[in-house]
Each structure stands twice: as C-alpha cells, then as structure tokens.
Amino acid sequence: MKVQFKVPTREEVSAGNQVLFDQLKSAVGMVPNLYATIAYSDTALGNYLALQNGKTSLSKKEKEVVNLVVSQTNNCQYCLAAHTLLGKMNGLTEEQTLEIRKGSAPFDPRLDALVKFTRAVADHRGRIDDDVLAAFFAAGYTKGSMIDVVVAIADKVVMNYVHNITKIPVDFPAAPAL
Incomplete structure (x- = not known):
C-alpha cells in the first residue's frame, strides 16, 4: 500500500x-x-x-555549496531545486551549481576543496581519506569550519530524507538535470 x-x-x-x-x-x-x-x-x-539559522563560520555561498553537494548525493529533487535557486541568489551561476553537483568547483580552488570534502563526508558517512581532509585545510578551512560543514551536512540530510520519504510537490523551479 x-x-x-x-x-x-x-x-x-x-x-x-x-x-x-x-x-x-x-x-x-x-x-x-x-x-x-x-x-x-x-x-x-x-x-x-x-x-x-544557527551561527556558522561558513558564508552563505559556502552553505549553498554544501547544500547542493549533499542534495545531489541524496538525489533530493526538492532540495536541488531550492538550493539551485538559493545558490544563484548567493553568487553562484547556474553553470557553477551544475559543476558543484558533478563534484568540483574549478572556478574557485577554495570552494573546490569544500565540494570535495563535503562529497567525501556525505558519500562515506564521515570516513574520509586523509588527503581530502588535508586539501580542505590547505584551502584555508579550519577545524572549526570542518565541524560547521558536518553540521550543515546534517541539516541538509534531514530535509533530503523528509522529501525522499514524503515526495511532496516541489514548489521551486526544477533544477537542471545533470
């Protein structure tokens, strides 16, 4: 049923x-x-x-990067739609949102490290390779920002799972297909 x-x-x-x-x-x-x-x-x-809405060391743009990566990992059409729109409102182009969803940000080395770190954490449930973490820190992120990224991932997982279970209608413009 x-x-x-x-x-x-x-x-x-x-x-x-x-x-x-x-x-x-x-x-x-x-x-x-x-x-x-x-x-x-x-x-x-x-x-x-x-x-x-809690305080974080991440910028709004960085939070949208995390949201896009996690929503792509979890194939949440609702959150991909919402965060494509919000990403563009926070300085990303549509092409950049697509690149982020594919797993990189070649237009910005710091965001690229964030994309790769977020994807590794989301894909492997936090069990990441040392080189991914080292690249994240080399890009200028701190141990505090690492924790803030994990909290942002958890935030997005909540909504991804709720939508993937309920399949309620998406009320944002659809995200472009990859």
Missing part, C-alpha cells in the same frame, strides 16, 4: 507551528512545502529552523 503525504495547511498544524508559518511567510513570502511538511511534528519545524 502506497502512503500519500499532503502538505499541511496553516490550519492543520499546531499553534506553535502556525506562528512559525507566519514568520516564514513574512520572511520569504511563502511557507515552502518541505517546511510545512516537517510541521507534522509539533516540535521539528522549530528545532530545524534553529539548526538551519
């Missing part, structure tokens, strides 16, 4: 989540379907927003 998920409306979620829906709508003009979907839980949306 196939289980179907629908995107909950504001009226179908808890009072606490209704407040978060209002804040999201005010900040971004809409409540993205995936955020609404995690509001099935009375606590997950607030917890997720706290994680997503």
